[in-house]
Amino acid sequence: AQRVTQPEKLLSVFKGAPVELKCNYSYSGSPELFWYVQYSRQRLQLLLRHISRESIKGFTADLNKGETSFHLKKPFAQEEDSAMYYCALSATSGTYKYIFGTGTRLKVLA
């Protein structure tokens, strides 16, 4: 079955500490993976996608096909990183659809 799993509902870290938000997926093929972010009172928006291999706001994510993971990382957390983060998968074959994880709330403490 196609699935995206984010095991942590809440992750609290101190400012300046490293952050890793976990994402595992289940998909019989080669999916496109994304991270979306929702800041307080703002709409859900794209943070980064694996295909572009870019760093956005200091965040990076590497697709590990062997472990079927796409963890989001940042070496030094900032208070403004506090938000809800969703990992998502876009199917590349068969019926096109987006599958989202249930999200992880990141709280960066001063």
Next chain:
Amino acid sequence: KAGVTQTPRYLIKTRGQQVTLSCSPISGHRSVSWYQQTPGQGLQFLFEYFSETQRNKGNFPGRFSGRQFSNSRSEMNVSTLELGDSALYLCASSFNQAGTEAFFGQGTRLTVV
């Protein structure tokens, strides 16, 4: 270019009533998806429409339904409202291509009392 627009932004309904929410996608986007967002369950997929056809459906009861019009605008309907239906309902639009970004609306906050 205008973003995804959802109306209304806020709704208060009583149990047993029905409600219709509207979503206008970004111009040129033909895929529209609906999600229910709650603090406890996160983002849950309701259904996805493309070219006026429902292509995918999440694990929600039949009280939840939707449709898409020829101009790609979409509506979702919830009948016989229950208290547990209180949530933020999000609409997202995208091009019909894998790997493309989904653009979200601000959502409709539904409160059932």
